[in-house]
Amino acid sequence: METSPVRPTFLNLPPEKRERIIDAALAEFADKGYEQASLNAVVAASGIAKGSLYQYFTDKQGIFLYLFEVAVGVVRRTLLSVKEETREADVFTRLEKSLGAGVDFIRRHPRLFGLYLRILYDQRTPRRQELLQAVRRFAADYFTSLVRQGLSRGEIRADVPREAVIFLLDAVLDRFLQAVAMPAFDVTLGLDRAAPEEVAARGRELIELLRRGLAPPAAAGAKGEGNPG
Amino acid sequence: METSPVRPTFLNLPPEKRERIIDAALAEFADKGYEQASLNAVVAASGIAKGSLYQYFTDKQGIFLYLFEVAVGVVRRTLLSVKEETREADVFTRLEKSLGAGVDFIRRHPRLFGLYLRILYDQRTPRRQELLQAVRRFAADYFTSLVRQGLSRGEIRADVPREAVIFLLDAVLDRFLQAVAMPAFDVTLGLDRAAPEEVAARGRELIELLRRGLAPPAAAGAKGEGNPG
DNA sequence: TCTCCATATGACCACCTGGTCATACCATAC
DNA sequence: GTATGGTATGACCAGGTGGTCATATGGAGA
Numbered sequence: 413m414e415t416s417p418v419r420p421t422f423l424n425l426p427p428e429k430r431e432r433i434i435d436a437a438l439a440e441f442a443d444k445g446y447e448q449a450s451l452n453a454v455v456a457a458s459g460i461a462k463g464s465l466y467q468y469f470t471d472k473q474g475i476f477l478y479l480f481e482v483a484v485g486v487v488r489r490t491l492l493s494v495k496e497e498t499r500e501a502d503v504f505t506r507l508e509k510s511l512g513a514g515v516d517f518i519r520r521h522p523r524l525f526g527l528y529l530r531i532l533y534d535q536r537t538p539r540r541q542e543l544l545q546a547v548r549r550f551a552a553d554y555f556t557s558l559v560r561q562g563l564s565r566g567e568i569r570a571d572v573p574r575e576a577v578i579f580l581l582d583a584v585l586d587r588f589l590q591a592v593a594m595p596a597f598d599v600t601l602g603l604d605r606a607a608p609e610e611v612a613a614r615g616r617e618l619i620e621l622l623r624r625g626l627a628p629p630a631a632a633g634a635k636g637e638g639n640p641g
Numbered sequence: 642m643e644t645s646p647v648r649p650t651f652l653n654l655p656p657e658k659r660e661r662i663i664d665a666a667l668a669e670f671a672d673k674g675y676e677q678a679s680l681n682a683v684v685a686a687s688g689i690a691k692g693s694l695y696q697y698f699t700d701k702q703g704i705f706l707y708l709f710e711v712a713v714g715v716v717r718r719t720l721l722s723v724k725e726e727t728r729e730a731d732v733f734t735r736l737e738k739s740l741g742a743g744v745d746f747i748r749r750h751p752r753l754f755g756l757y758l759r760i761l762y763d764q765r766t767p768r769r770q771e772l773l774q775a776v777r778r779f780a781a782d783y784f785t786s787l788v789r790q791g792l793s794r795g796e797i798r799a800d801v802p803r804e805a806v807i808f809l810l811d812a813v814l815d816r817f818l819q820a821v822a823m824p825a826f827d828v829t830l831g832l833d834r835a836a837p838e839e840v841a842a843r844g845r846e847l848i849e850l851l852r853r854g855l856a857p858p859a860a861a862g863a864k865g866e867g868n869p870g
Numbered sequence: 871t872c873t874c875c876a877t878a879t880g881a882c883c884a885c886c887t888g889g890t891c892a893t894a895c896c897a898t899a900c
Numbered sequence: 901g902t903a904t905g906g907t908a909t910g911a912c913c914a915g916g917t918g919g920t921c922a923t924a925t926g927g928a929g930a
Binding site: 444447529532535536540544545548572573578582586594595598599600622 | 758761770777781802806809811812816823826829830843850851
Binding site for chain 1: 876877878879880881
């Protein structure tokens with residue numbers, strides 16, 4: 413990120429035009445991945461000339477990095493506001509709300525989530541490691557702070573290894589979002605085709621499962637404790 | 642899969658040559674993904690002429706589908722043998738062994754796992770839905786049968802929704818393998834850089850966490866029950 | 871009106887892609 | 901020797917890629 417990948421010319425553009433270009437580029441990169449994305453498609457979709465693109469950005473990589481910057485801004489704002497809104501609740505409620513916010517985010521910005529998945533799984537993305545660390549650190553910090561709260565308030569049993577819990581939460585929630593966003597990904601729950609209410613219900617169910625497993629025995633039975641076979 | 646993507650000519654080839662071609666193709670497709678894979682690279686790496694490739698397979702898609710068939714065979718055999726070997730153990734021990742076998746598989750066949758990840762996350766893979774269902778169904782069936790066993794033997798508490806448990810197990814174990822296989826994927830545990838013993842230890846830790854959460858209270862305390870706060 | 875300069879343009883470049891095909895090869899059969 | 905038929909070959913094709921550049925445009929200042 414040393415030198416800006418975007419030229420001043422682009423920032424002088426009328427906002428409407430700027431957004432048209434960003435939208436077109438985002439659609440292309442999220443859809444096809446970095447290498448497969450076609451700049452010809454971007455200029456066609458945004459109605460500008462090929463040469464103009466190179467007046468706005470240094471090169472293909474520059475466009476991609478700029479998109480990433482924009483995306484990170486949106487994500488950071490969303491994450492902060494969720495964290496703020498659920499400040500008072502217990503850990504598991506916070507997790508459930510966070511999951512709901514995630515689903516909501518995907519519904520609202522499917523392309524941003526697509527871009528994230530591309531960076532996560534396409535090893536040939538430029539600066540992948542660097543970009544990934546920026547994003548994944550968000551999630552890791554978020555879960556770490558939640559777990560810390562849970563431990564200090566006694567909402568999570570004290571005898572579990574903290575890092576394993578964070579790994580587990582991250583795995584389950586991220587997977588849930590992937591299952592919602594990607595077709596044919598999830599065989600068990602069919603979340604990609606499910607109605608919003610069902611997605612929400614499955615999310616609650618999953619968090620409830622985590623609560624039963626992670627909360628101390630005394631507190632876990634909020635909804636009634638079951639008996640072994 | 643109706644019509645075979647491989648021509649008889651290929652099967653008549655001396656095995657050594659056949660394997661050279663399969664290896665080169667697997668490396669290319671696993672590395673770059675379907676669309677980005679270059680047949681020129683494949684012929685260069687396997688030392689055959691471009692035209693020969695088209696005497697062996699119908700087209701690019703044919704090569705890819707043939708690779709998938711080969712890969713599925715390897716996976717199926719591995720999975721069956723793991724299932725067999727752990728037949729007697731309790732659910733959580735079976736899960737731990739399965740996870741270990743998965744890590745082992747990745748170490749032994751990194752390209753096959755790479756191919757799986759490509760199909761899983763690259764929406765532009767041909768016949769993605771079909772291929773994915775074939776593979777994911779493996780995993781889903783496997784976990785389903787394990788969970789069923791766990792419930793009937795009283796190793797898993799009876800008051801949890803079965804499908805949510807399967808989703809959770811699938812998410813956590815698959816994520817663990819991804820974290821081992823992909824660089825810079827996992828921020829929390831750093832599994833991609835960890836030594837084999839540490840990977841194993843983290844796996845045990847994770848399964849232990851699942852045991853504490855999912856086993857009935859009476860059975861969970863095998864290693865000593867902790868206290869809240 | 872003329873100058874200046876940021877911006878806009880699309881024909882053009884070298885390179886790579888998946889795929890084709892006329893030709894050459896070579897062992898067997900006669 | 902020669903005919904047969906499966907196999908091997910790489911020059912070649914149309915189409916797409918990221919990137920360039922000479923030229924055109926248009927508004928502000930003189």
